[in-house]
Amino acid sequence: MKINENWKIRQFDVGTFRDLEVASPEYIDYFWMTASVPGDVHSTLIDRKLIEDPFYGHNDLKCQWVEEKVWWYRNTFEFYDDVSKDDRYELIFDGLDTFATVYLNGVELGSTENMFISHTFEVARELKRGKNFLAIKFDPVHVHVKDKVQYYWSGFSKKRIWTRKAQSHYGWDWGPRLVAAGIWKDVHLKKRPFAKIDNVFAKTKFISQDRAIVEVDLEINSFRREKDYEVYVNLSYGDERFATKVRVDRKKATAVLEVENPKLWWTHDIGTPHLYLLTVELFADGVKVDDRQEEFGIRTIEVLRKDEEGNHCFTFVLNGEKVFAKGANWIPIDSFIGAVPDSRYKHLIKMSKDANMNMLRVWGGGIYEKDVFYNECNRLGILVWQDFMFSCALYPDYNMNFMANVKEEIIHVVKKLRNHPSLALWCGNNENDWLYEALFSSGEIQHPFYGEKIYHELMPELLEELDPTRLFWPSSPFGGNDHNSRDQGDTHNWQVWHGNIEPRTFGEPQTVDYSIEGLSFKHFKNDTTTFASEFGMHASSNRYTLERNIPKDQFFWGSEEMAYRNKDIHHPKGILLMEGYTGAPKDLDEYIAFSMLTQAEGLKYGIEHYRRNKPHTSGALFWQLNDCWPGTSWSVIDYYLLPKASYHYARKFYSPVLLTADYIPGKDLSIWIVNDRLETYQDEIELAVYQFNGEKVFSKQWMVSIEPNVSKQVAAVLEQDALGRLQPDEAVFVIRSKNDKTNENIYYFRDQKDLKLGDSELTVTIDQEKNELTVSTNVLARMVTIEVDMEQLVIEDNFFDLLPHESRTLRVSQAEGKEIPWETLRVKAINSVKPKGPLL
Numbered sequence: 001m002k003i004n005e006n007w008k009i010r011q012f013d014v015g016t017f018r019d020l021e022v023a024s025p026e027y028i029d030y031f032w033m034t035a036s037v038p039g040d041v042h043s044t045l046i047d048r049k050l051i052e053d054p055f056y057g058h059n060d061l062k063c064q065w066v067e068e069k070v071w072w073y074r075n076t077f078e079f080y081d082d083v084s085k086d087d088r089y090e091l092i093f094d095g096l097d098t099f100a101t102v103y104l105n106g107v108e109l110g111s112t113e114n115m116f117i118s119h120t121f122e123v124a125r126e127l128k129r130g131k132n133f134l135a136i137k138f139d140p141v142h143v144h145v146k147d148k149v150q151y152y153w154s155g156f157s158k159k160r161i162w163t164r165k166a167q168s169h170y171g172w173d174w175g176p177r178l179v180a181a182g183i184w185k186d187v188h189l190k191k192r193p194f195a196k197i198d199n200v201f202a203k204t205k206f207i208s209q210d211r212a213i214v215e216v217d218l219e220i221n222s223f224r225r226e227k228d229y230e231v232y233v234n235l236s237y238g239d240e241r242f243a244t245k246v247r248v249d250r251k252k253a254t255a256v257l258e259v260e261n262p263k264l265w266w267t268h269d270i271g272t273p274h275l276y277l278l279t280v281e282l283f284a285d286g287v288k289v290d291d292r293q294e295e296f297g298i299r300t301i302e303v304l305r306k307d308e309e310g311n312h313c314f315t316f317v318l319n320g321e322k323v324f325a326k327g328a329n330w331i332p333i334d335s336f337i338g339a340v341p342d343s344r345y346k347h348l349i350k351m352s353k354d355a356n357m358n359m360l361r362v363w364g365g366g367i368y369e370k371d372v373f374y375n376e377c378n379r380l381g382i383l384v385w386q387d388f389m390f391s392c393a394l395y396p397d398y399n400m401n402f403m404a405n406v407k408e409e410i411i412h413v414v415k416k417l418r419n420h421p422s423l424a425l426w427c428g429n430n431e432n433d434w435l436y437e438a439l440f441s442s443g444e445i446q447h448p449f450y451g452e453k454i455y456h457e458l459m460p461e462l463l464e465e466l467d468p469t470r471l472f473w474p475s476s477p478f479g480g481n482d483h484n485s486r487d488q489g490d491t492h493n494w495q496v497w498h499g500n501i502e503p504r505t506f507g508e509p510q511t512v513d514y515s516i517e518g519l520s521f522k523h524f525k526n527d528t529t530t531f532a533s534e535f536g537m538h539a540s541s542n543r544y545t546l547e548r549n550i551p552k553d554q555f556f557w558g559s560e561e562m563a564y565r566n567k568d569i570h571h572p573k574g575i576l577l578m579e580g581y582t583g584a585p586k587d588l589d590e591y592i593a594f595s596m597l598t599q600a601e602g603l604k605y606g607i608e609h610y611r612r613n614k615p616h617t618s619g620a621l622f623w624q625l626n627d628c629w630p631g632t633s634w635s636v637i638d639y640y641l642l643p644k645a646s647y648h649y650a651r652k653f654y655s656p657v658l659l660t661a662d663y664i665p666g667k668d669l670s671i672w673i674v675n676d677r678l679e680t681y682q683d684e685i686e687l688a689v690y691q692f693n694g695e696k697v698f699s700k701q702w703m704v705s706i707e708p709n710v711s712k713q714v715a716a717v718l719e720q721d722a723l724g725r726l727q728p729d730e731a732v733f734v735i736r737s738k739n740d741k742t743n744e745n746i747y748y749f750r751d752q753k754d755l756k757l758g759d760s761e762l763t764v765t766i767d768q769e770k771n772e773l774t775v776s777t778n779v780l781a782r783m784v785t786i787e788v789d790m791e792q793l794v795i796e797d798n799f800f801d802l803l804p805h806e807s808r809t810l811r812v813s814q815a816e817g818k819e820i821p822w823e824t825l826r827v828k829a830i831n832s833v834k835p836k837g838p839l840l
Contacts, residue, residue: 001188002188003189004187006075007035007037007073007183008034009035009041009072010032010033010071011070012070012071013070014068014139019108020103020106022074023106023135029074036339037073037182037186038183038184038338039183039339040180040337040338041181042180045063054178055335055629056549056550057549057551057554057561067141067142067181069140070139071138071181071182072135072138073136074135075134076132076133076134077131077134077189078132079127079128080129081191083124088193089123089189089190090123090190091109091120091123091134092189093118093187094186094187096138096183097180097181097184098115098138098181099113099139099140099144100137100138102119103134103135104127104132104134105128107126109123114164114408115164115165115166115184115367116165116368116413117412117413141163141165141179142159145159145163149396152394152396153445154392156171156173157171157177161394162396164405164409166180167364167389167390167393168332169335171567172365174624174633174634174635175628175629176567178336180335185370192223194222194224194227194289195220195223195227195229196220196221196289197218197219197231197290199218200217200218200419201217202214203216203217207264207298207319210261211260212258212262214235214242214298215255216254216255216256216278218248218252218254218255222251227284229284230245230248230282230283231246231253231280232244232280233279235257235296236279237263237274237275237276259298263276264297264298265298265299265421266299266318267358267383268358268382269381269656270318270656270677271381271678273297274297275379275421279291279292295379296419297421298421299319300318301424301469303315305488307615311616312487312488312489314531314618314619316359316619322615323358323383323618325618325621326357327352327357327360327382327620329363329534329623330360330363330373331626334628334629337367342370343815343816345373347641348625348637349376349377349380349382353380353381353382356650357654359382359383360382360625361476362385362387363391363430364429364476365391365392367389375420378420378421381422383424384420384424385425388413388426388428390428390429390430392430392435394436394447394451395432395450395451403453406454406458407458411466414462418470425472425473426467426470426471426472426473427472427474428456429455429474430475430476431476431477431492432451432455433449433455434478438510439510441506442509455474455475456474459474460472476533476534477492477533477534478490481506482508484504485503485505486503486527486528487530488530490529490533491530491533492533492623493524493527493535493606494534495523496524496602497519497577498519498573499512499514499519500512514572514576517580519577521537521577521581521598521602521606522580524609525605527609528613528617529610529617530616532610532619532620533621534623535623536603537577538568538574538577538595538599538633539599540632540644541565541627541630541631542638542640542787544640544642544787544788544789544791545630545638545639545642545791546565548640549565550562556588557585557588557591565631565632566632566633574632577598578594578598581598581751582597582753583753593783593830595632596646596783597830600645600646600649600799603622604649604652604653607620607654611653611660612660612662612711615710627639640791640792641791641815642793643795645785645798645799648799648800656742657674657676657677657706657741658676658742658745659685659735659742660673661733661747665728665750666719667719668716668718669687669716669718669719669722670715670716671687671715671735672711672712674711674712675707675710676709677708678709680705680706680707681706681741682706683737683738683739684704684738685701685736686735686736687715687733687734689723689732691730692731692757692779692780694804698724698733729749729754729755730755731748732749732780732803733748733749734746734747752782755782757831759831759833760779760781760782760829760831761779761832762775762777762781762784763775763776763777768822772810772812773786773810774807774810775808775810776804776808777804780804781801781829781831781832782830783799783801784799784800784801784802784808784827784832785799785826786825787826787828788812788822789824793813793814795812796812797810
């Protein structure tokens with residue numbers, strides 16, 4: 001049974017009440033406030049209007065008192081089972097955040113200090129027939145860390161290194177400090193007669209076209225050893241069944257299944273993510289006492305470290321096929337994770353798939369994600385790069401208690417996640433190895449590399465035992481002479497945005513160049529990495545998102561409240577990037593448009609370069625996919641799940657077949673085709689050059705046949721031939737499929753700030769019955785932007801360029817099926833004049 005209903009909470013000052021008094025069944029909690037479980041304290045206080053929305057204005061500062069209090073949860077539940085000596089009852093908390101003490105009927109069951117793992121208590125003797133009283137005390141973090149060393153290097157907070165909770169709760173350079181507490185996952189009471197299935201590890205041992213071997217290792221926890229235990233293992237797909245029964249020997253068993261004509265799990269861009277249903281049933285003397293079901297994908301995954309010529313590479317190989325990883329970094333979906341509905345996860349992951357992403361990296365400063373995240377990635381065919389939760393800090397690996405906590409966490413997490421076919425790689429931490437070496441060389445860190453024993457001793461030893469089927473990678477980035485070397489392993493390109501001067505080698509100080517040239521996204525063109533696992537640049541959230549969270553009198557460019565949306569302390573970086581491409585913004589509208597366009601064009605510039613560099617470069621995961629609050633950040637989808645311009649660009653630059661130009665102003669136009677499909681791409685393509693009034697001034701076509709899974713240059717055109725009589729600041733060129741087999745790609749001969757665009761007059765018609773709108777223009781419209789005041793709005797395309805001989809009809813919907821408020825519709829372009837009269 002689940003125990004998620006009827007919870008109440010209340011705060012206390014530290015040390016003001018005896019714990020056993022509050023935990024007692026006799027304690028009167030009649031006037032306590034009700035709380036949702038799963039959830040957290042902050043969300044409860046927001047619902048009760050006891051704190052103002054922490055995301056609005058500076059309200060996060062008003063509610064910092066919440067993390068200083070002791071918070072108690074209490075509940076009652078009914079229990080009427082007859083308990084025999086053969087039965088055990090487990091009280092299971094899937095997630096407690098973080099320093100919690102659990103009481104049942106006034107009896108202290110134990111304490112927890114790890115948000116990331118579940119906690120199980122055997123309670124058969126403590127249960128009472130009828131009403132039972134459950135109480136949980138959550139201590140504030142400072143009670144447990146106030147006497148710990150707090151001067152080691154640790155970004156954003158010194159306390160967090162001692163706490164096994166979401167590190168970003170303490171604030172990061174994209175989110176506020178909101179140190180949550182509470183029951184953030186489900187609570188269960190489960191009956192366990194005789195024995196239980198403790199763990200299942202299913203793995204693909206072999207695949208060929210007509211058969212696959214699947215091995216299932218099982219661990220059994222038996223309470224009555226004299227029983228004869230068997231497990232029945234069944235793998236099914238529709239009407240197909242592959243099953244066996246095996247005996248349990250010393251609490252372990254292994255079942256081997258031979259699957260005929262296996263349907264393999266693929267990423268969605270190159271195949272179908274077929275899922276089988278794995279069922280395991282445990283029998284004691286012929287009587288079923290436990291079972292477990294989960295989806296399972298038949299597939300093999302490895303990371304190739306040397307190519308056929310012996311050169312360094314970092315290439316994911318799925319079912320024997322090399323995969324170019326296209327995707328983004330995933331941060332926690334909200335500052336208050338426990339209160340987030342599954343539907344929000346499902347929509348965001350579907351958006352990832354719709355943008356042609358085939359990999360998401362679960363970043364190491366958040367959480368091991370909820371089940372719904374991995375289940376959706378399994379179902380939709382998206383690989384997962386899984387960090388362990390250590391980021392940008394030294395961690396006290398010399399402390400025995402801390403290391404015991406970490407060891408338990410690693411074992412628990414690996415056993416819980418290792419059956420997901422989407423899971424592709426385990427990574428020890430985010431940036432700890434790289435930043436420690438760079439900052440130590442710069443003299444900013446004096447201490448030993450605390451945490452090294454976790455990533456280079458404990459983790460590899462445990463992973464070799466618990467999951468030898470996947471690569472364990474110590475850190476991200478890692479490899480080469482400088483852990484962020486472009487020569488091998490994976491890299492984080494923070495030359496763009498942060499201005500890091502690279503390459504560097506071990507022992508050299510890390511230097512930066514804060515200038516228009518130093519931060520420019522044009523540096524991507526020089527990056528020869530084997531795998532780019534982090535890179536990106538800021539863009540504003542959508543206007544609707546900002547308006548909902550900034551006071552009206554502060555809703556202007558340059559206000560203190562606008563600056564507060566940006567948690568990266570080096571605010572000039574974004575201005576310098578815009579200065580280099582769009583020019584600096586003069587008002588809020590220009591800031592929103594210019595920052596979005598710079599981010600979108602910058603990511604396009606970098607990712608198309610990485611993809612053309614295939615197979616030497618074999619992955620591009622930009623920073624970052626999503627936001628945890630309505631701020632300004634590197635995300636391409638803002639907090640209300642409204643795409644920025646770069647999201648719609650991503651749908652095109654991550655297309656499985658990419659038509660792309662390698663072009664530097666003043667040089668030839670090199671035309672490339674990147675084919676990630678596993679079949680040959682045959683088509684007729686066109687390069688067309690247009691004046692901004694829509695006149696076509698140049699056209700050339702080629703018949704192409706591109707082999708599977710390659711990147712290939714197909715032609716080169718002289719810039720002067722393409723431009724003809726036009727100047728480069730008054731022309732645009734398009735590469736397109738003449739048969740509409742893939743997205744067209746639009747380029748300009750010069751940067752946005754140097755273009756001589758005319759005034760675009762947009763014409764918009766709306767069909768409300770069909771939820772469609774049609775847009776046309778008199779001259780080229782740069783970045784046509786469609787806005788409606790609604791969260792989770794879904795538009796087929798947005799932030800696109802439109803030529804005057806074209807029109808676009810687009811369907812508009814809302815993820816939860818809500819009515820579209822058409823009266824709030826606004827359609828504009830960077831170079832558009834104000835429309836005459838209302839759109840409706």
